[in-house]
Structure formats: structure tokens, C-alpha cells
Amino acid sequence: MNEFSGLMATYYDELFGTSDTEYAFYRSFLITDDLSLSKKKPPRDSYLDTFSGNKSLVESAGSIRALEIGSGTGQLLIKYVREGFAVDGVDNSQAMINECITKAESDGLDVTVYQQSMDALDLPQRYHTIYVPSCVIQLASDEAELRRIIHSISRHLVPGGRAVISLFMPLPDHTEESFYDKDCSKGKSDLFHVSVNGDRTLEVYCTRRTSHEDASSTYRFDVYQAGVLATQKSYNLRWQMYSLKLISKMLIDESLVAHTWYKDYQQEPLTLEACSSSLDKGNPVCVVVAKKV
16 A cells, blocks of 8 residues: 555655656646637637736636646646646545645645545546656556546547556666666665754665566654654555556547557657567656547
8 A cells, every 4th residue: 555644745745856857747738729629719829838827828828627637736737727727636645635735825825625535536527638657557556456547537538538648667677777767776775865943853765676567665764853863654655557558548548549658758649569669678657648538
């Protein structure tokens, strides 16, 4: 079971973050020039950079309704809402949602985040774009749960809407250092993070293990007050590895077609074969974009 609660939720933003490249990639799917998906006609030559930081332009440029699955503490969601994009979030962890809402309120923002499991979504509306960042879909424990997640995504998309799903696919012969931080070595607990805030010192140790089927991490939080250990708690996270061909077939089965693949959040589209080839060359992240018919 994946644990995004307690100290993991409280200190999540200290430990993990989203890259500028990932942020820009998903952002590119929040404005459309397809009038069937937008009530407002976007201005001519409405390239995304034109709207950077300009909320009024974003709102007049065909901004569409989007959903972030696994919105967590709002690292992406809050940025998009601040810019004027119409994005909702959904997460299974109430603790992560609480962190997100607290951050949004401190910025004077109103965010909509639902607490639901991604394999059993029952939301009050449909969306033009549903994106699943940070390989969250691979928290599915088995193929049956993965299929339910893809079904939930399809059911909540309008016709012509897009699913944007990131996938983490390390090769069997990759070493730990090739796709993990080198200071977290295989099967060994190493210091992963340290922070000091007044009398409080946080030390986080991690142990990571991988196989052909999954990758798991255990994070141990040691919280010291005035040099004395006050709290110690461990949290487990586990990602399943699913082949690109399997995911492609499941998408088609749920009427999600016209697949376009991207590697490592780069904007240049690829075929499934080209994305698979990029894995062979050591690139561990692919993103698939599929259209609802």
C-alpha cells in the first residue's frame, strides 16, 4: 500500500518536486485551438508563451476544463490555477489534499480537489483534458486496477478530449544509479534529505529496490527537536512496471485512440516504436497522449 499521509504529506514538497520541463509539457495541453473543445475562439497565433503569467489572456484564449489525477500537494495544480487555467484535482490522500488547499489559500486561490481513488472516479463533470503526471498511474497494484483507472479516465473525458499519461519504464539492465538518485543505493538505507528549521531537524533515509515487475521505496522520517529524536516514521511507495504495448491496448479498449508518444516531456511527438526505442537508449520516461472517440 502506498502511503501519502502524515509526515510524508507534511514534508512532501521538501523531498520531491516537478521539473520546469514537466510543468511546461502539461501546460501545453491546457489551451486548445480546437473550437469543438472550447466555447471561446483563441486568438490568432496563440502560442503558449504569449500567455505566460497573463491571467486575462489565458482566460480569453480558449482555456479548457482539465483534471489532474494525483494532484497531491498541488505542485502543478496551483501554478496552473494561479495563471487562470480551469483545472480541478483529484487525489486519494486527504492529507495531501489538505496540504494543497492550505498552500492555495495562502496564495488567495480557490482550488477544487476531490478525494477519490483514481480507479473509481465519480466526478460531477467531464473534462477536455485529463493528465496524470509523475507516473502516478503506475501506483496501480496490478493490471486489473490499471484497466479500471483507464476506464475512469475515458468515462470522464468529453468526446474529442485528451488523456495525457506519464509512464516510468526502466529497462531490466539499468543500474540503480541510472534512474535513481545515486545516494539511494540498492537495498541500502541512505540519507536522502536533511533540513533544519529552528530547533527542528528533519532527516529522511531511503531504501530502494527494483525488479522487472516493480520499483519500491521506503522513506524513514527522523524528526529531532532541540537535538532529541521526537518522531520516527516510515512510509512505503511502490510503482508497478507495465509495458507500453499493454497500456496502448488498454487505451484502445477504452476508446482512447490516436496515440502520440513523447519522451522525457519533450515536445516532439513520436510513435510507440520510437518511444520504445528511446527506452533502449536509456530514457526512462515516456508520455502518451490519446484522444477520446
